Amino acid sequence: MTNPLLSPSALPYGLPPFSHLAPSDYAEAVSAGLAEHLAEIQAIVDNPAAATFGNTAVAMEGAGQLLQRAAAAFFTLVSADASEDIRALETELSPRLSAHQDEVYLNRALFDRFAAIDTSGLDPEAVRLVEEYLKEFRQSGIQLDEPGQDRLKGINAELSALGTEFGQRVKEGMKSAALLLDSAAELAGLPADDIASAAEAARTAGHDGKYLLTLIQPSNQPAMAALENRDVRRRLFEASTGRGSGGGSTDVLDLVTAMARLRAEKAVLLGFANYAELVVDRQTAPDFEAVQAMVNRLAPAAVRNADAEAAALAEIAGHPLEAWDWAFYSAKVRREKYAVDEQALRPYFELDRVLRDGVFFAATAIYGVTFHERDDLAGYHPDVRVWEVRNPDGTGLGLFLGDYYTRESKRGGAWMNSVVDQSALLGTRPVVINNLNISKPPEGEPTLLTLDELRTTFHEFGHALHGLFSNVTYPRFSGTAVPRDFVEYPSQVNEMWILWPDVLANYARHHATGEPLAQDVVDRLNEARLWGEGFATTEYLGAALLDLAWHVLDGADVPDDVVAFEAKSLAAAGVAHALIPPRYRTGYFQHIFAGDGYAAGYYSYIWSEVLDAETVDWFTEHGGLNRSNGELFRRELLSRGNSRDPLESFRILRGREARLDPLLKRRGLE
Template identity: 80%
Template sequence: MCKVYFMTNPLLSRSPLPYGLPPFAGIHASHYAEAVDAGLAKHLEEIQAIVDNSEPASFTNTAVAMERSGRLLERATASFFTLVSADASDAIRDLETELSPRLSAHEDDIFLNRALFDRFAAIDTTNCDAESARLVEEYLKEFRQSGIHLEVAGQEQLKAVNAELSRLGTEFGQRVKEAMKSAALLLDSEDELTGLPADDVASAAEAARVAGHDGKFLLTLIQPTNQPAMAALENREVRRRLFEASVSRGSDSGDLDVLALARSMARLRAEKAALLGFANYAELEADRQTAPDFEAVQTMLGRLAPAAVRNADAEAAALAEIAGHPLETWDWAFYSAKVRREKYAVDEQALRPYFELDRVLRDGIFHAATSLYGITFHERGDLAGYHPDVRVWEVRNEDGSGLGLFLGDYYTRETKRGGAWMNCLVEQSGLLGTKAVVINNLNISKPPAGEPTLLTLDELRAAFHEFGHALHGLLSSVTYPRFSGTSVPRDFVEYPSQVNEMWILWPEVLANYARHYATGEQLPQDVVDKLNKSRLWGEGFATTEYLGAALLDLAWHVLEPGNVPEDALEFEAKALAAAGIAHPLIPPRYRTGYFQHIFAGAGYAAGYYSYIWSEVLDAETVDWFTENGGMTRANGERFRQELLSRGNSRDPLESFRILRGRDARLEPLLKRRGLE
């Protein structure tokens, strides 16, 4: 029997706010546990009603009923996991530890339900439209990938594996977040920060003050290996300390060590793959993606790795020449920036005053979206997010009709995990009558009050990239919530976000936002020309660093259950060497001890390759825009209608083929990265 709750919990009913924005001001940590409890029970009741229906299985009484089910649970978990990532208190972290295995078990209860599967298998889709027929196909595929074919003993074993993977992934993510915070480098003197821009020094002083070290300077870390400050710090010893703080996260044998967790997860994933009839976990994940098979992924990465390392070696030689001494890993970013300044006359630190956050948003990111798609952005000061730093914009179509809400949460804080990401609070669905509410999160150091927020090139790129994900959610126009927005295969999801990066240096967009925050002066054209000329410098490093992480991911996920190594760091080194991507000066973008994408439930396990797989499509699409006149409303409308709006309502690669007129080729990517 369902528990009865007093209706004081805002999550127990649909939000009265515009577009269903959760009323965060009235939601307390205890409300999440209560709402998830009620949501789990309600969802199981709804599933049982589908199974118990005495009428023969039909599309409406089974597939549509399934899509309508679970709304309370979805509402509660969407809000809850937003806080887990972006503003996690101790109470939220404790609740995550409790709820994650229960939610995993709940998924198993649904997709290992033989009676429910039988009803889906009995649906006649002969007279269904294409999206509806695909809905049934996708559900049947998920049942099979979830183990519906297993006998009872196998299903019980699979449930136990899934529950333990959920628990370990939660613990990994929480430790990594704490490790990133505890590894921040505390410095006593401003002299140690020589070379760092004044606003970054001020941010370091503010970070130290907030952490209780008034008068000192705290260099906080970002999630990847390479830390932005290493490009500017003149003190080589400080660079070394910052680098070592970064790469030792999660692997120092302390309370925050995660290597044992990673080994356990690799073993359990191997067991899961074997249970489901796959040679390894990478083969299982490939079955869920747009890549035809795992061999195709290996072939592409194997083709790219040698060329990337050759380019990196050439860059290393140039760096050694300008340094005048043997290079260490912590020297690379510093001397790479020096090469940009001396060879290409590009000083990335000097560009930052031209990339002020508000202007980048208003006159860059939003301006590009308006030019392409006709949508407009209207800040809603009357609507609040889950933290005072969160800003809310209403997004409207060209005709003035409402499209959804966009939330921006740009500053780093101790309660936020590292990196940058997009997530949905409400997904668009014609069936449910909902429009999208999406969030972008970045981790920019917050300046002191009254000071401008000036972005690095990497932060600028991240802002445009994540907004590409936001557009994928906002411009969704599908019937069923299962297909909405970014609910596409993992190796396709990065494609629209990478396309959105093309507008960063597009002349009419750049001219509109790249203005000096103090003088209003436009970024000089000769500087733009130099940026374009220097485009390939650093691609050897960037591609090698990325491929190192992608190939390390796959190495962990081709293991057999009894072949998981005892020494994770030794395994890491051997795996990189075997893949031909071990470079003495370029560690992977993520090492095992902080590879959150693949070990903390982010969904990239055996799929970190997806960034470059998607970039093949992205490079082709940049060529398509260029060949067809660039940033025009006609091109934007076609990209919106044939790709962004479709979500997973049809095969995503079919959407690409309709847009491009053919299958993708690798050559545009090779040219972009200098890998011909």
């Protein structure tokens, strides 16, 4: 049979025919795509006509479609449903793809054609396209001599292989660190549906009759807020925070030090003092000093707030507090001081209703788009659901895929990825996916969300809207292809609708009785909003500052003792809190070591939140959930991708530069 990936998909919107694909199809299609892309580039280089925007930049944007199609489908599986064959193929293909990237952007003849394009008379998006290509050539090392380029290629290949290995070990480590318990009594305090999910997880893992607490990616595990058995909380905490650093096949510390040395060397080779400065050169932040100034300004206030919270927790606990006690007694404070019981809220947040009557309802109310489940279309796993998204006039906008449940073949965390990018040049419309890691209940039981899972569902859908609403000409600028320290901004804005009265009243209903969440409970949730912000900001800044600490190192300064370096770095940054581990410790900091997507860029969440807090104020000042606001936000920001300076899009929306005050107020850091 012909490999389906070798030609454009005939399915609606170009959805890949996942159910008809085997690992060998991905391997064949990626290999063919690599060869085809190089041939297309060679044709651009060999064109005897003088370089023009059309025969060089537009031709480049039209090249590589087979490779893009195959790689997008393949890496969807790598993250969300990786079999042993897919993992082996990832190990093989990742270095080849890295080498291919070097072959493209270290091609002197291709660079010379871009440098020769006359941009006078071009529209702003076309001018930006040429500028962004030239910038990527320079950041990729086009200015280096041949020995320098050869060394850079070697570094990139090594980093690709190490990042792939890190991600695979972390996935295995999260699986092997899951806490297996013998009896339901040890789970006292957990809701009945969580206990049932733990029993189902154990059964699936071959431990029928026992209970398995699977882990999520961050340090703090949701069950610690409810488990009454202090020793079980300790064991769960230690299992979580010890990942990746305890020796054995899932230890990643050797990979970390190797990657830190290589990144430091790469930065110097490209003319930067360190890897953090290299990364920030690609972002909206003006420079690395501005990033440092911001996080260092926030850290002392966050730790002060955390210390005040710790004192309150110790008082209610009646004994010295340990890190594994924090979530448990914090939940108790919410219940006793604010009369908010997060576990008692879960029956009001049933997944299907949250999606239909919350997430989709808000999008329809503000943007006019509608969602139509397509049972005739299949994803890459039976749990994946597919919706067609339509514009207010009924025309098709794109496809949204939701994959909400955890499984052994899926990496931890939550994310959005694009399978098909919108582009007017190519005539493509978007296909985007949201992935979460919610424990799957037994067959027939409802999926009830925690507040954190509720927030994540809205957050990731904000990324999806950014991809779905893309309206650019060139695929390079599509959707979420914006600087890393801007990409979290639209997703954070979408969280504002969680407690917006019209939205909350529509989805927050008891799954069994249909009873709405009482207004006095909503009022108490709002009153309790700042409780826990000291903890949340400190654990986040711990991870962000740890990330920067790894990436300001000179290659010679990279430590052999990773655990000691981590402790020293957190202390030096002022966020070494005995009761609050960083949101991600080095041993499972997948954002920055499984590839380089967030390396030296984890600060971007708080950087983006400055824009987010300003935009929430803007929405509120202009009436909130109305179509007028939605049309403006969609037109001037969500649809623009990277087709113009993203900060210019923000300034057009807000009417001025961003200010820090709304963020400080939101997090109680004034």
